[in-house]
Amino acid sequence: MTRIAIIGAGITGLACAKTLSDAGFQPVLFDKGRGIGGRVATRRTDNHRFDHGAPYIDTNNDNFSHVLRGLIDTGNADIWDDGTGRSLIVGTPGMSSIPKGLAAGLDVRLGTQIKALRPNGQEWRLFYDDVHYDATHVVMTIPAPQIKGLLGDNHSLVKRVSDVQMSPDLTLMVAISGNPSNVIPIPEGFPLVSITQECRKPLRPQANTSAWIAHANINFTQAHLEGDLPNIASKMLPFLCDHLNISNDCVTHSVAHRWLYSRVSKPLGENFIRTPDKKLYLGGDWCIGPEVEDAWSSGTAIATDLIEQGL
Ligand SMILES: Cc1cc2nc3c(=O)[nH]c(=O)nc-3n(C[C@H](O)[C@H](O)[C@H](O)COP(=O)(O)OP(=O)(O)OC[C@H]3O[C@@H](n4cnc5c(N)ncnc54)[C@H](O)[C@@H]3O)c2cc1C
Known part of the structure; x- marks a missing residue:
């Protein structure tokens, strides 16, 4: 069964989740904040x-x-x-109120800081507090400079965002x-x-x-x-x-x-990046530009790519 975890309930994460939800998926969003919306x-x-x-x-x-x-x-x-x-x-x-409206009907888990992310067989394991969540696909939408804190310095995607x-x-x-x-x-x-x-x-x-x-x-x-x-x-x-x-x-x-x-x-200059197996995606405004609409474009592009996998 497809289990899509989205780290970050800012506009990128919400755009991704809403597009997936409209297509019949049930993504789970995790955000460390007390409220939805990140920088909005x-x-x-x-x-x-x-x-x-x-x-x-x-x-x-x-x-x-x-x-x-x-x-x-x-x-x-x-x-x-x-x-x-x-x-x-x-x-x-x-x-x-804008991100709150976008989050209507979505599964958003606030106050949940993902501390680590590890491969677990064909899946990814997300660690928070003393528990974990196993996902078939992970979408990270946190600011680019914070990604290495979760994936480690040597991950190939971390190297690709190092110039952002x-x-x-x-x-x-x-x-x-x-x-x-x-x-x-x-x-x-x-x-x-x-x-x-x-x-x-x-x-x-x-x-x-x-x-x-x-x-x-x-x-x-x-x-x-x-x-x-x-x-x-x-x-x-x-x-x-x-x-x-x-x-x-x-x-x-x-x-x-x-x-x-x-x-x-x-910015990175691409809507998002992902691993070749299409199981880990990185996105955010930092991919394209400094506006909320750039976050929206990145999040929806990731969702479209996931949907096109025919999961
Ligand atoms: C002061 C300021 C002024 C701005 N002015 C404008 C403007 O005039 N016009 C405009 O269009 N845009 C403006 N922006 C930019 C706009 O806010 C962003 O482009 C947009 O909100 C980015 O959305 P995002 O989802 O990509 O990132 P974010 O909103 O940063 O969302 C990322 C989320 O990830 C969460 N997170 C991070 N780490 C973890 C973790 N380990 N576990 C769980 N959750 C985690 C964070 O809590 C956050 O909610 C401004 C931003 C700021 C700060």
């Missing part, structure tokens, strides 16, 4: 939601657009113009009393590269504080990547206050998040 993520506080990973989806992929339209119909997503005239897709009430590069990112989530509106363009060389006002997205809570997300530029990120998160927040915050022209006293909440692997800067 939302952090909640009492008053606010912060999309601290991908802030929106912008796609021309017909298949993905069709699926996203379905999520708009179910209330998991909506169309948003960020002021640039684009029709972006955002999750409602947060970006994590992913950039880190430091993200600041801030709540501010009032709603500063005189936001000006960010000057060249400023330590923050993007500043977005979360409350402008559809169905976001309207409180007497406003929610903001800022991302550090690469120089700031590299200089502070190893720091502890409260210290990173305290270093990024003055730049945000300066840019919004507000005093530090207006800040009611300030938390930093570190993404060790945020967006791919040097």
Whole structure:
């Protein structure tokens, strides 16, 4: 009997699982996180939601657009113009509603970190906690630099992904009393590269504080990547206050998040790779490019290849 295990319930893993499920398979997804979605993520506080990973989806992929339209119909997503005239897709009430919607009906095992993966006869054995899961086929969708931790340095597929590069990112989530509106363009060389006002997205809570997300530029990120998160927040915050022209006293909440692997800067250049026996697949946004739609394309391409095996 075919047992397909998918490591990672981000967009790549969900795209793969959903396509397989639509074709009659029953894949099992394992994710170490507490929530579904990987880098499509939302952090909640009492008053606010912060999309601290991908802030929106912008796609021309017909298949993905069709699926996203379905999520708009179910209330998991909506169309948003960020002021640039684009029709972006955002999750409602947060970006994590998109992966949650994609996961409907799928077998997703959260809080399950796969620690090792070993051949077991014609199958693969996945180890987590004190137990294991035997799969006929395995799809790994974790960031490329983490793959060798599961497969070992000498696996042939690990060598093929060794040139892939992913950039880190430091993200600041801030709540501010009032709603500063005189936001000006960010000057060249400023330590923050993007500043977005979360409350402008559809169905976001309207409180007497406003929610903001800022991302550090690469120089700031590299200089502070190893720091502890409260210290990173305290270093990024003055730049945000300066840019919004507000005093530090207006800040009611300030938390930093570190993404060790945020967006791919040097992709693989193929939708996925696999072993010659077609039993182990590696995929992710890092195969093609830095966007959510690239993750979707990789995941669906893997599923199509598995389905074409006629399992
Ligand atoms: C700050 C930031 C800003 C971004 N901005 C944009 C943007 O503007 N537009 C855009 O389109 N994209 C953006 N992206 C990129 C987008 O989020 C990614 O391209 C996409 O979400 C990648 O999906 P994925 O499934 O390939 O990987 P991931 O989302 O990383 O999923 C991998 C999953 O594997 C799990 N995992 C890892 N190791 C294990 C293990 N050993 N066992 C079990 N589970 C494991 C992780 O928990 C994770 O859930 C941004 C990302 C970040 C972080």
